[in-house]
Amino acid sequence: MTDRLTQHELTEKFFDLTLLFELEMQQKTSAPLLYQGQGNILTALGERDGQSQKDLAQRLKISAPSTTEFVSKLVKKGLVKKKRSEKDKRVTLISLTDAGRKSLQTVDQADISAWQLLTESQQEQFGQLMDTLITKLAAQYSDPESKQQLAGLRRRFVSRV
Secondary structure: OOHHHHHHHHHHHHHHHHHHHHHHHHOOOOHHHHHOOHHHHHHHHHHOOOEEHHHHHHHHOOOHHHHHHHHHHHHHOOOEEEEEOOOOOOOEEEEEOHHHHHHHHHHHHOOOHHHHHOOHHHHHHHHHHHHHHHHHHHHHOOOHHHHHHHHHHHHHHHHHO
């Protein structure tokens, strides 16, 4: 088997895996929350409620504008609330509402069950491999035009759900 064929097969396997994950997500009740990154915010707040948007962005490794967009959507849905910090009025703290806590339980149930097919060690290895690919690809596409294209792709992906 040649390297070229192996790389082509890897691409096909990745595409198949993506489609299977998409199918599983569509069959979950809270898939839109997960797709839009809102599930990650609910999960982070479930672990430590009352975080600033800046802290959430750093913890989840997403941009400040994306965090603002996700939080705004969650506020509109009544799942989180914003409150000015008592210590620093410039800081807005984000907290779960009662509805947000209930929704968090749904998010937990909607996690992709396919991960359970891998051992903890395999999940860790797969996560590390994905981190490597993401880091190297992000560096490859770090110019302003590519970043703008990626931001556009993210917006389209988020808005279609």
